[in-house]
Amino acid sequence: MGFGERGWGDFEGVEGKSVIKEIWHDNKLTDWRIVPLKRFGLLKGGAGFPIAAQGLSGLEFPFYKVKDLQENDFFLSKTEHYISHETALKLGAFIFPKNTLVFAKVGEAVKLNRYKLLSMSSCIDNNMMGYVIDHNVLSSKYLYYLVNQTFDISYIANPGPVPSVGSRQMGYLEISVPTVKKQRKIAAYLDKTCATIDKVIEAKQKQLEILDDLRKSIIHKAVTRGLDDSVELKDSGVEWIGKMPQHWVIEKLKRLLSQPLMYGTNEAAELDDPEYPRYIRITDFGDSGTLKPEAFKSLPPDKAIGYYLEEGDLLFARSGATVGKTFLFSGYKGLACFAGYLIRARTNKIKLVPKYLYYFSKSHAYFAWKNVIFTQATIQNISATKYDYLPVTVPSVREQQLIVQYLDIKMKALDNMQSNLSEQISTLKQYRKSLIHECVTGKRRITENNARNKS
Structure with missing residues (x-):
């Protein structure tokens, strides 16, 4: 059976070594499996990207580099580099399809464990690797949540001054998956729930910015107007x-x-x-x-x-x-x-x-x-x-002292407000992380009602 044609039953016999497998067994999560990455898709490295081909825009395909992985989103969508189909062929650059999972495979960036999905067909440079997913058995969004929560590929990286991982090493890494239908339910639930949490976090971060501006304004008025x-x-x-x-x-x-x-x-x-x-x-x-x-x-x-x-x-x-x-x-x-x-x-x-x-x-x-x-x-x-x-x-030294005393009181009050907001943001981020972990390890059951209520 070829890639993209397999069914769930073809993975019944795959053995795993993850400690989480025992947790699933205890919870009788019989529709979950532990499967090596190579069974669910194709791992492939990127291509060399000569300087002469960099910095171009208005061409067919984005050409992503490792630094683009810093984006704070599911998908890679911004880059300074684009490439034509003709140039891609000349460079031997594989054109990765939309929803490919990409990550760093060479350099210190390997230790950062940053994973993103492609928002459109794209090329990647030779310091990156792409995982082309078989969508018949694996949801890209579920995989995104899973790897960002549970993967740490630094421990399998080749030793030496420049860390690196190959497709063989990555292929034997195991992932925890239920049926693709359940994966999609989990991903939909997490999309909606995490979006709600992120909006609350964003609102509180804006409050921190407002307090910071207020701090500067209070100080400015005191040291320029008294x-x-x-x-x-x-x-x-x-x-x-x-x-x-x-x-x-x-x-x-x-x-x-x-x-x-x-x-x-x-x-x-x-x-x-x-x-x-x-x-x-x-x-x-x-x-x-x-x-x-x-x-x-x-x-x-x-x-x-x-x-x-x-x-x-x-x-x-x-x-x-x-x-x-x-x-x-x-x-x-x-x-x-x-x-x-x-x-x-x-x-x-x-x-x-x-x-x-x-x-x-x-x-x-x-x-x-x-x-x-x-x-x-x-x-x-x-x-x-x-x-x-x-x-x-x-001003006079006495007036300076009074200004300092006044600002000490004001800044202490603002510090307390900012500290409380920062603690709330930290708690929300930790909750978000725990929620994802529970969902992708089967500890939290996601039903049709869960997914529907969040949509």
Whole structure:
């Protein structure tokens, strides 16, 4: 019997080794089978894709590369590359049909376990593999849910500096399947249920974005207008700051420091000895203003000398994707030093409260200044010389302290709201994952009513 002509009865004798098989046996799920992938379809690698053929549009077939697997959808639908039927023939590129499951077969991307379905007939490059499905016995949507939930092909990858998997290895991987009719019921149920969950998640993520915008607006108003709405205003002379209280001044950052701005050390981050000073790098902190415990690295004291941080020091990121990001060194128990992609600002505390400067670096005014700097440079980099000339609004120290106290209260309330939303999103994602797992392992029975009620 040829490919595409088999019936369910042809797989009665297939033996499997999955631990889940025993669970099915205990639950008496007699209409489920464990079958190697090669029995339900064709596994085939992609083709070489010369540079001269890349970057074209308006041709018959999309030509997908590994990076296209990053799309957040069932189907691959976007790419920068298209190819004609004639060129596909010249390259010996197989044209994979719609609903083929595709994934990485070479490189570190193998470990990411990303699987997508093709939305139309397409070609893939030679770092990818396609699984052309026999739709008489296997639902593509069911397979998508199954592999994204249960597959980890990194453990079968060929060892060496460049991981890889072949069609033979993939062919012997086993999948858990009921009849194709039941597969389709499960996929339809998951399509509708997951879509509902995803909409709720999306709504909560939008709420997080709104709270983030509100955070910046509250900070911006406090550090450019102060806390008294009745105070007389004047033009600050800085476009992105606008008007400010009459008694405030604008100062360049360098005039508000007790020491010149300083670059960190370029020592390699190789140690994680808790007895040594912590070595703070650009990747150690995010927008939350806290250090990531899992990112801990340390430097021997003799290499940290000259780069120690003091309470209230502010670190500016000077390059990379997070250029301009800031971190206030405060309340840390122990010694710490900082790395070369960071710049330390140590304020003159009789002129500038450190946390006021930190809040200023979270305002719309600061982000507008960054954008001006970026438009003047070919690469996104802000040197100490440029930070020296950052214009800062400066009220009296007492007023700075009151602004910091006000913002601490406001930010704590927003932090709590964002934390609750983030926990809800995490719970929904975990529920979605558990739901899929239960459905594709037979632990949750999907009836006609389930599928109909969700349609």
